[in-house]
Amino acid sequence: MKMPTRFQITRLAILTLVATLLLLPYIYMVGFSLKPVDEIFAGGLSPLPREFAGIANYLGALEREPLLRYLANGVIVCAGILFFQLLFAVPCAYAMAKLRFPGRSLMLGIVLFGLLIPIQATSLPIYVGLAWTGLADTYTALIVPFISSVFAVFLFYQFLRTIPDDLLDAARLDGCSEISIIVRIVLPLIMPAATAFGIFSVVSHWNDLFWPLVITRSPELNTPPLGILAFRSEEAGDSYGELMAGTAIITAPLVIAFLLAQRRFIEGISLGALKG
Amino acid sequence: MAHIQIQDLNKSFGDTSVLRGIDLSIHEGEFLAILGPSGCGKSTLLRIIAGLETHDSGHVRMGGSIMDGLAPKARDVAVVFQSYALYPHMTVAQNLALPLVMRETTRVQRLPFMGHISSVVKRKRVDIQSAVERAAAQVRIAELLDRKPAQLSGGQRQRVALARALIRKPKLFLLDEPLSNLDATLRASTRTEIVQLQKRLGTTAIYVTHDQTEAMTMADRIAIMIDGRVAQVGTAREIYDRPKDVHAALFVGTPKMNLFDGRIDGGVVRLAKTGMVLAHTADAIDGPIRVGIRPEHVVLKTEFDEGAIPVVETHREFLGSEALIHFGIGGGAPDISGVARLDPDALDKLAPGQTVSACFRPGGLHLFDQSGLRLELSGENLSPAATTALSDKETALDERPIPIIAGI
Structure with missing residues (x-):
């Protein structure tokens, strides 16, 4: 093996330091989730438990709150949101990137403008609307406000522009309708971008506290962050081990998903549709 | 189908x-x-x-x-x-x-x-x-x-x-x-x-x-x-x-067809700049024209026949199966330039920078009017001025001693 150069060593050291700093809270969270309460309060910097209380903490966490139910809620909401986002954003981005029609640039302008508006700004009218239709405090209310994502449209639009027009023309000559082009040509080609967007979307909606807090009241609709909130507001303020275990359970699916899709994710944000 | x-x-x-x-x-x-x-x-x-x-x-x-x-x-x-x-x-x-x-x-x-x-x-x-x-x-x-x-x-x-x-x-x-x-x-x-x-x-x-x-x-x-x-x-x-x-005419053929500004007056086709006579025609259409000659229809000779145009070689290209001679017309007016395609053997008989005579093969002249359209002057009428002097041999540069007219 070749000896690493001084530059490589320095670079690795800096990256390791920054990564450790960023991961430190997470490491402590996992560490605390394995410790008994008195050890947490005893101080000490080591994240490793002296006395292993992991099983008790995790079982306790699962017993105290229906965490699995919250996880399932998170899956339902995130999957629903992502499904509709892709369903609407891909054809929309395709039309804007590859078809000629009047008002195309105006539409692109609106999309760009839409990127600037945070959910907090529109939440009140959406809340009123949902309350008026009687849909507040349902899964629908958790999903509907996010089904059209301007970010997705913009991301796919950028990606689709790298697909040569010849390819789509060839498909038209081969007998594909515009819908078949999207299904057979565009969708497979934008898979990396769709994966990247999927991760962005799932992470932000899994972790979203604001909107579920606004729109739901029933505890059985709790999404994972609301679940943690519910955990904390329980009377026992000292069960930090269980709290940390709960938090670890709730964040675990995301971490696992990212590790599995890591390569595609990086591909998706750094490449166009066609290599070379 | x-x-x-x-x-x-x-x-x-x-x-x-x-x-x-x-x-x-x-x-x-x-x-x-x-x-x-x-x-x-x-x-x-x-x-x-x-x-x-x-x-x-x-x-x-x-x-x-x-x-x-x-x-x-x-x-x-x-x-x-x-x-x-x-x-x-x-x-x-x-x-x-x-x-x-x-x-x-x-x-x-x-x-x-x-x-x-x-x-x-x-x-x-x-x-x-x-x-x-x-x-x-x-x-x-x-x-x-x-x-x-x-x-x-x-x-x-x-x-x-x-x-x-x-x-x-x-x-x-x-x-x-x-x-x-x-x-x-x-x-x-x-x-x-x-x-x-x-x-x-x-x-x-x-x-x-x-x-x-x-x-x-x-x-x-x-x-x-x-x-x-x-x-x-x-x-x-x-x-x-x-x-x-x-x-x-310009788009087809490598190198491009030579194109010169010319004019017809009184049945004589001339180069516009030097007034040199290129051909005679019986059709009496007077006015400015453009004259095209493909490089392979340009014949370079070391002897000067009547009506031949003196040209000076400016640059030569050897391409294996053929050779190209770039030339300027009329010595004193180097702004008219053209190219001739030769047999590579003919290159040796021609000293760089030498002044030689140029004429063209019968039927090698293309005339275009000012708007660029081909002028159809009937073939019999369009008689090249210098073809009478052209030998039957394909290689125009013959082996006789070369009278050098002028050099650079």
């Missing part, structure tokens, strides 16, 4: 007029090349024929029926794109199968599990599979069927693109500069192969290119397109020998 007729076709993008009144007729089974510089509208014309672009006015007829407004898939044409446009996520076999799958199966039949349920679908899939194998064999890519386009070389991709075009036996092939991404050797062999394939299938083909060699070697007829118009349609020979206008 179809007879294609294009009638008064016009197209503009915004204020830019791209096609201006194109009239073109392509016979059944013919290989027509559309030759023109980039930006002349040839690709747009191709896209209109394919139905990928709309036109403003005029008609495209195929086998007698009007194609205007028909979707590409309804026209039964196949295009080979310059970029090949292979679907990168599909294997070669899937690329080839797609046109057949889309055309010969219904939406329901295309569902993934249908092959196991319906025997009709199963049979269709087997048919498509064997069609794919036949098409692949025709262009000799049978062993590549499982690869993805990214794993193929340029030449192999090009073959896949050809196979995808011919697999569904279209009425018309449209080829948009399909060889421009290949290296020179491959280009020459693929040229022959495409022509042989087209003749074997008997399918009408339109081939767009900016490469005159491709057009001249492959096509039955060539349509020269300049600036959104068809300047001339004819065989390579016709266009080379009798270019209808000055743009066609």
Whole structure:
């Protein structure tokens, strides 16, 4: 093996330091989730438990709150949101990137403008609307406000522009309708971008506290962050081990998903549709 | 197989007029090349024929029926794109199968599990599979069927693109500069192969290119397109020998045809700048003209016959089978320059910088009027001034001692 150069060593050291700093809270969270309460309060910097209380903490966490139910809620909401986002954003981005029609640039302008508006700004009218239709405090209310994502449209639009027009023309000559082009040509080609967007979307909606807090009241609709909130507001303020275990359970699916899709994710944000 | 007729076709993008009144007729089974510089509208014309672009006015007829407004898939044409446009996520076999799958199966039949349920679908899939194998064999890519386009070389991709075009036996092939991404050797062999394939299938083909060699070697007829118009349609020979206008004359032939400003007065064709006499004509059309002479029709001699034009060599190029001499006319007026094509042996008899005499072979003179159109002065009337002095020998530089007139 070749000896690493001084530059490589320095670079690795800096990256390791920054990564450790960023991961430190997470490491402590996992560490605390394995410790008994008195050890947490005893101080000490080591994240490793002296006395292993992991099983008790995790079982306790699962017993105290229906965490699995919250996880399932998170899956339902995130999957629903992502499904509709892709369903609407891909054809929309395709039309804007590859078809000629009047008002195309105006539409692109609106999309760009839409990127600037945070959910907090529109939440009140959406809340009123949902309350008026009687849909507040349902899964629908958790999903509907996010089904059209301007970010997705913009991301796919950028990606689709790298697909040569010849390819789509060839498909038209081969007998594909515009819908078949999207299904057979565009969708497979934008898979990396769709994966990247999927991760962005799932992470932000899994972790979203604001909107579920606004729109739901029933505890059985709790999404994972609301679940943690519910955990904390329980009377026992000292069960930090269980709290940390709960938090670890709730964040675990995301971490696992990212590790599995890591390569595609990086591909998706750094490449166009066609290599070379 | 179809007879294609294009009638008064016009197209503009915004204020830019791209096609201006194109009239073109392509016979059944013919290989027509559309030759023109980039930006002349040839690709747009191709896209209109394919139905990928709309036109403003005029008609495209195929086998007698009007194609205007028909979707590409309804026209039964196949295009080979310059970029090949292979679907990168599909294997070669899937690329080839797609046109057949889309055309010969219904939406329901295309569902993934249908092959196991319906025997009709199963049979269709087997048919498509064997069609794919036949098409692949025709262009000799049978062993590549499982690869993805990214794993193929340029030449192999090009073959896949050809196979995808011919697999569904279209009425018309449209080829948009399909060889421009290949290296020179491959280009020459693929040229022959495409022509042989087209003749074997008997399918009408339109081939767009900016490469005159491709057009001249492959096509039955060539349509020269300049600036959104068809300047001339004819065989390579016709266009080379009798270019209808000055743009066609300049575009075909390497090196370019020599073009001089000239004038006719009183039946004498002269160079405008020096007044030297080039030819006599009985047709009395006086006025400024342009005079074209192909390089191989320029004859350089070391002896001065009456009527020959003294020229000074400025630069020479040895190309193996031929040699080019760049010259300036009239010593004192170096702003008129031209090029002559010689036998390489003749180079040795000519000292660099030497002044020699130039004349031209009979019939080698092309005259164009001010608007660029060919002037048809009848051949008998147009008698080259210096041909009487020309020897029968092909090599113009003879072996007699050379009287040097002037040097640089």
